[in-house]
Amino acid sequence: MRLPFGPIELPPRETFADRESLLAKVMLAPAVLYVAVLVGIPFVLAILLSFSNARAGSLSFSWVGLSNYAAVLSDPTFRRALLNTVIVTVAVQVLVVILATAAAMVFRAAFVGKRIMRFFLLLPWAVPITLAVMAWTWIFDSTFSVVNWTLKVAGLLHGWLYWLGSPTLGLIAIIIVQVWRLFPFATVIVLAGMTSIPQDVVEAAIMDGAGFWRRLFQIELPFLLPVVTVAVLFGIVYTATNMSVVYLLTGGGPADSTHVLPTLAFQRGIEGLDLGQGAAIALFLLPFLLVAAIGMLRIARRSEMGSP
């Protein structure tokens, strides 16, 4: 039996669309170009600006060498902002890891209403950060603070807390908001990591009579370490480089005491029109990013080598 149809014409030779190696480059090129042009160029420009006295609104500028850096380093407001950035970043990561691990443990234990609880837990991450910060600003309001009312009614507060009006309370408020924003995300990541813990190892440990704490520290946490590290590295980037929380909550005040690097860079560079100094301040964020980038690369490399 032969096929009851006429012959079929096929394309005789390959065309551009068949050439895999060429296609690979062509398909990747727009993304690489977009990112190279719109991240690479501004990044280089940021470094160049930091060595200039460029001001917004005028196109002329001259090179001033390290004088922006010198000015910034001798400025107590900057030193305060740098210290605040470190304090907030570190404090937030520590609190988030503790809270997220605890929350993940709790949420893993099977119980009813898990889905709805999860929904509420994830709210802080979902909501536009600026709107959430406005809610917190209202919660910490100097006259109408519900926190103060509740503490007073509970008999825990005798004086009055001006949350956003004092350097220490301001920083605490900033840390609370950042923790609130980040811990749900970290919880979800840790939960995902928990499913990767081999159950037979845990069961073997139970059979061997290991108690809750020993199981936690000797078996579960080591397994969770890579995933928690990822959460922390992302957390560092999110916290250290975030501007909106401080900008909207305290505005860097009172008396520039709660500035972090991003808000100070904005104040000097955009509001103060001094692009050079703003760029110099923002560049002090690089070490934070470098830590995160190197950490992620190491994790990526380790998992490539096939260790668990």
Next chain:
Amino acid sequence: MSRYRLMRYARRVGVYVAALGFVTFAAFPFYWMALTTFKQNKDLYVSATNLKHVPWIFNAAPTLAHLKLLFTQTAYPQWLLNTLLVVVAVVLITVVVAVPAGYSLARLAGSWGEGMGIGIFLTYLIPPTLLFIPFSRLVAILGLQDSLWSLVVVYPTFTIPFCTWLVMGFFRSVPWDLEEQAMIDGYSRLGVFFRVVLRFAVPGILTVVVFTFTLVMQEFIYALTFISSVDKMTVSLGVPVALVRGDVYHWGALMGAALITSIPMAIVYNLFMDRFVEGLTLGAVKG
């Protein structure tokens, strides 16, 4: 009841109390948003020193006055529209650029592709905070200051890296056999991408859309730096910046705006959370 069962019972109660604690911490600001949105001013602006007035509940009948103010006397509807426009444009750019790139990295590129992939991912770590100052300069040179186009051009710098990484995972899950079968069946490498593979990436592309949407809703620094006219603002900029200014603090309207914007975001985000986590952790951990 035996001691063992009592202990189990106690542990169970403990778990619930702890869970409730976490949920309260997470959800409290939203409760506060909702309460503020519908409270009458006389119920709202009572000093916290008045311990007899309980701020946690409605002490007077709920009202829609704040929402009415928000929609009729502020630029909030305009901000919603602006946000939508930016989202649509950014989504289009992101999908067109990131989806082919993700496929290239997943399937076509060899060893140099791996390095490229990691390079693209690392740019995701370079934050707006580092770039907004040079960008303010570039945007001025391009004549895009105080224009939504500035956001449309700049936002893909963080959606493209993330989304490339995300769709790469989806493309990797397409069975090799199918692609080769399609090549045998008469399609070119490019034809296979359009006719067979793209169909598998639909959930990925949907995730890209949602992710871009949430990112645009979250973004603040660039919008603050580039946009100055109230009627050009996006929601995330307009609500905190343009509703507070002035003599009167419209806390009711402000919280109403926050609430209305938050609810759809929360629902969408919940549906896609697992995918994001996968994109982030698998992307980072599994390389």
Next chain:
Amino acid sequence: MAAVEIRDLHKHFEGHRAVDGVDLSVEDGEFVVLLGPSGCGKTTLLRTIAGLEEPTSGEIRLGGRVLSRDVPPRARKIAMMFQSYALYPHRTVFGNIAFPLKALHTPRDEIEEKVRWAVRMFDIERYLDRYPRHLSGGERQRVALCRAVVREPQAFLLDEPLSNLDAKQRTTARDELKRFQEDVGITTVYVTHDQVEAMGLGDRIAVMNAGKVHQFGTPAEVYEHPADIFVATFIGLPPMNLLESIEALAPAGMLVGFRPEHFLPRSAFGEDEDVTTFRYHVRRVEYLGSERYLYGSLDAHEDPEKPIIARLPAMLRLEVEADRTHEFAVHSGQLRYFDEESGQRRDPPGAARGRADA
């Protein structure tokens, strides 16, 4: 339809020689099976024919046309069936079968006509609107065959298509495949590691190992006259028994082999038949219903790792007890001789004399 010619084909992956100098001529309409253990290069050879792998060197011709590296798979006039059948999950049966035709911009009514013709041939008309996930393994195979045939390929390549089916389905699917191939008369290259499939389907079998073709012949040739030790031991279940350096039978440096089913009690042969007898110590008897396997050793040849196996058909009712030494024999004509060094088959040592006698 067309013949496939392969000349000195090499495919190397970073120093590993997956295909190492293969010559193969598949005639027009012939069914050729590439048989070998996993990793022997048979799938790589098939994929190179399909154009999914670029050969390192060598030449492939299809119907006289050279398939050089700038002829992509879609321009090769071939069809291929994968182990998974690779049906497009988001398309219906109709959509799957029509897919190759759409690539050719075939007019809609012609697509319709060809698809109908194909599904009628395989009796799956009622499944046209179903999705692959709702089909059984056998039905999927039929859809894949339909999809292959509507393109009117000059050659049909199959990569272990039956290995995803269970044992029962496999027999029917094998029969269906062979009937289809005979009906359409299409040149077919079929890859498998299952020798039963190979023997049952192939007009000729190419036995491969380590990137090379060891023997290319009909199933009977490959079984009866294995070209070397690899073929002798790879084909046949249990494999051929091999004896080292038995002086009485062969000069030093030669191995003697015989198949288990030819190794029978002496009493099963006639008194005057030309047989070679062995004293066979039976260690264990395995009763398998249709036959019995005996495991044991010869006096002259003791190696507990490699037992000498005899395979007695059920109709041979002779009593054989374990832990006893019996008198066994092989027809002298069924003995095969191999060079110990090269592994190649050699003529029997007495052959020259035998011929002289005649």
